[in-house]
Amino acid sequence: MESSFLQSVYYENGILNILDQTKIPEITEFLEITKIEDAWEAIKQLKVRGAPAIGIAAAYGLLLGIKDAPENSFDEFYSVFKKQADYLATSRPTAVNLFWALKRMDDCANNEKDLPVARIKEALENEAHLIRTEDEEVCRSIGEHALTLLHDGMGILTHCNAGGIATARYGTALAPLYLAQENGWDIKVYADETRPLLQGARLTAWELMQAGIDVTLITDSMAAMVMQKGWVQAVIVGCDRVAANGDVANKIGTYGVALLAKAHDIPFFVAAPTSTIDLETKTGADIPIEEREASEITEGFGKRTAPEGVKVFNPAFDVTPHELVSAIITEKGILKGNYQEELPKLFKK
Structure with a gap:
């Protein structure tokens, strides 16, 4: 580890x-x-x-x-x-x-x-x-709560990197995977490569391999097929902001993964420390979405892969509507259902 x-x-x-x-x-x-x-x-x-x-x-x-x-x-x-x-x-x-x-x-x-x-x-x-x-x-607490939603032998898909190097230690979405390993579970992880900056390929795959956790790298476009084959029983991702109604902003591509999970009847879990919950932001539509340089897509990692002068749209994040979120896992517990009512209660605990 x-x-x-x-x-x-x-x-x-x-x-x-x-x-x-x-x-x-x-x-x-x-x-x-x-x-x-x-x-x-x-x-x-x-x-x-x-x-x-x-x-x-x-x-x-x-x-x-x-x-x-x-x-x-x-x-x-x-x-x-x-x-x-x-x-x-x-x-x-x-x-x-x-x-x-x-x-x-x-x-x-x-x-x-x-x-x-x-x-x-x-x-x-x-x-x-x-x-x-x-x-x-x-x-650590998020990992312990998340572990109650998982079981030995599962296949789990994750997107981007929400691991130990993205936090002080353990990570958010990856925390239960480390704890599962501590418990001797056999967990198989499918890591989306996460275009365009490949945080899943460069970081998540590296981090899990360092820890000796069984990880298979896939491109983002392969997630549907992996789900269709029955290799995935849960999706767990981190997040950058949770709005008051439970809408979640996370790395671009997360919304698509949530839609795929819904289509395949697979639970979609969001690991969210309370520090990412923003009750002042009413819905996901109010979350500012960072747009980044076109070169990250057209010349990613030093090689041109698109025509000179092509128009590029490069948002760093997207918003997953709360209806697609099976549970929000925080250090204070697991929320399901009416996030509009449940999220404020966390801050009274």
Whole structure:
């Protein structure tokens, strides 16, 4: 289980260390980041990816942005803090963990505003560490809850990467697979390659192989056939944002997988830490969807595969309507049915 114990984001001696996920599976390389601009770039360019990992990286990145902030008064300090937080918030628009983590840091700063600024900076570093530690605990709990929906001998399909390297540890959608392995279960995983950036092929397949879990890589267009053959008994994916009605934003292609699961009467599960639940966003139609450069499709990985000048539509995410979601699995339990009513209850527990 090497990869599940590999911290993809950590902060040590004033340096933000990020596993460069754009170089996996060929190279395992950590970036040593000392400037907030480089943290912004790492998030924007998917060097760090996965909603929880983005949130952790943002919290630590903010520490880099405020380390030289003036300490004469809270107002002077907070002016710099707010500017740097707003800057990090522009890196990616869809993953709500980014904004959730920055808000936690903001709340921490304001809660400690009566302390000397040097002490506030220490409190913010502790808060960033807490965000990372809590995520590890959250992922383990999601895995334990998800495991109750699965059984030994199942075939499970997943899309994109929601594993240990996308979080503090274990992952969200992959967490129950690691726990199934701990229990000695025989689980077979089918990993969509996840076009256009191949997170399933480059990351999920690599991560599960590192852990010794039985994984078969398929192209996105093969998912229907694999389901038709009866090789898949459940689909489990992560997510970047859950709207108040249970609509789910996740990597592009997830909606298609959910439709296929519905057509083949296969349960479609979403692993979602409460930090990805956005009760302020009413429906999936209100979730901002990031669009990325055309070159990711036309010249993916350095080779041109489309005509020069062709028009390209390249959304990074799509929205799966709540009607297609069999269950939302959180660290606080499993939700089914009326998500509009059930989601707010999580925050009262």
